[in-house]
Amino acid sequence: xxYTDLLRAQFNNQVDFxxxxxxxxxxxxxxxxxxxxxxxxxxxxPGNGGGTVRVCDHAMTLMRxxxxxxxxxxxxxxxxxxxLAENRxxxxxxxxxxxxxxEELHAAVLQFAQVVAKVSSMGYFKRExxxxxxxEQLAQFVEEELRQYNPGKGILPLPERDDLEVDFQFDxxxxxxxxxxxxxxxxxxxxxxxxxxxxxxxxxxxxxVVHEDFETLPRKDQSRITSAADKQFISLDDFRQxxxxxxxxxxx
Amino acid sequence: xxxxxxxxxxxxxxxxxxxxxxPRPTMIAESGQKRNxxxxxxxxxxxxxxxxxxxxxxxxxNFSIGLRHLPIGEESAILLRCNGDHxxxxxQVVNADQIDGVHIHYTTEAALQAGxxxxxxxxxxxxxxxxxxxxxxxxxxxxxxxxxxxxxxxYQLPLFGEVGGDR
Numbered sequence: 001x002x003y004t005d006l007l008r009a010q011f012n013n014q015v016d017f018x019x020x021x022x023x024x025x026x027x028x029x030x031x032x033x034x035x036x037x038x039x040x041x042x043x044x045x046p047g048n049g050g051g052t053v054r055v056c057d058h059a060m061t062l063m064r065x066x067x068x069x070x071x072x073x074x075x076x077x078x079x080x081x082x083x084l085a086e087n088r089x090x091x092x093x094x095x096x097x098x099x100x101x102x103e104e105l106h107a108a109v110l111q112f113a114q115v116v117a118k119v120s121s122m123g124y125f126k127r128e129x130x131x132x133x134x135x136e137q138l139a140q141f142v143e144e145e146l147r148q149y150n151p152g153k154g155i156l157p158l159p160e161r162d163d164l165e166v167d168f169q170f171d172x173x174x175x176x177x178x179x180x181x182x183x184x185x186x187x188x189x190x191x192x193x194x195x196x197x198x199x200x201x202x203x204x205x206x207x208x209v210v211h212e213d214f215e216t217l218p219r220k221d222q223s224r225i226t227s228a229a230d231k232q233f234i235s236l237d238d239f240r241q242x243x244x245x246x247x248x249x250x251x252x
Numbered sequence: 253x254x255x256x257x258x259x260x261x262x263x264x265x266x267x268x269x270x271x272x273x274x275p276r277p278t279m280i281a282e283s284g285q286k287r288n289x290x291x292x293x294x295x296x297x298x299x300x301x302x303x304x305x306x307x308x309x310x311x312x313x314n315f316s317i318g319l320r321h322l323p324i325g326e327e328s329a330i331l332l333r334c335n336g337d338h339x340x341x342x343x344q345v346v347n348a349d350q351i352d353g354v355h356i357h358y359t360t361e362a363a364l365q366a367g368x369x370x371x372x373x374x375x376x377x378x379x380x381x382x383x384x385x386x387x388x389x390x391x392x393x394x395x396x397x398x399x400x401x402x403x404x405x406x407y408q409l410p411l412f413g414e415v416g417g418d419r
Contacts, residue, residue: 026339028339036344036374037374038339058308058314059285059310060314071283093284094283095310186324
């Protein structure tokens, strides 16, 4: 029995094959990506006399991933290599593959489809999605690590101006600290306007700003917020490392 | 993710766009694919976009040319992708059509509301068969101004008429 007949039987006749190139078959099976495209699985006999069949994707998985996410840093490459190694899938110039004897082809195909799905999900690591966690991570740190400073959330120092909200207030004498998280230029500008308005109303306060990434801000935004705020943390890591020490000094 | 309406999606695809970062003169080969890209801005300056171009090195009919919207401070979103003949596509929103052959993925409000992959819906097309035809079609439907300046190789007229043509 040929390996295609064997695989067809293993899948209860729910699969088909299409000749993609001489010696290369594309598996037609009800296995789909999230966008509705069928998962690209190809079958070929390596021709090394080993009696195995190669289940592979001819680099289609990494190509599809690159529409929204590039594996372009040593850390990302390390994650990909670990993911493949842990799932016993090899890679050669982007081609992901498993070699399996015909009698184990059914399991190999299912395992391969799982790995394709896992690699495809690396797109969820992309910076713009992780960045969405910035405010959650800031809130978590404040609420867990800075509790002794009685953080108040969503404060309106000028009750008639509900558009000028402070993310957190720390009740420190003699002046409370207003803390703004700033993930992007829009929030940096709002923090700048808020500080200037509070100053104009002669409120007693000190302002802290925690940036997601100060270095990526336009130069003019950097200048404006530097002029308006009392203290800035250039990143969440900077805030995590130094917040307690800075607040201790403020409270001393 | 921005809550696009279908009207906004259609307007973003069709608005006139100027090239602000041109493509490389030649595609680069990497991890089994050839790739290129460019950046666009809407003519009114309100929106920016990225175009990605990918061709599989082993199977040149497996390509994808996509338009990504880059809203400031928000997650980017693929608006459409012109795909080659890589195999079967199964629609899961709008309808349940199964497509075999070249097709165009569109982001739909229906997919957005269902929380599905945005460009889940696809339509078959007879507008192109090759990568070059697909790129021309893509640049036309996303309304790039003077695309011939950036892709001269696909806009050069053949010396003796169309290959396979009557004359």
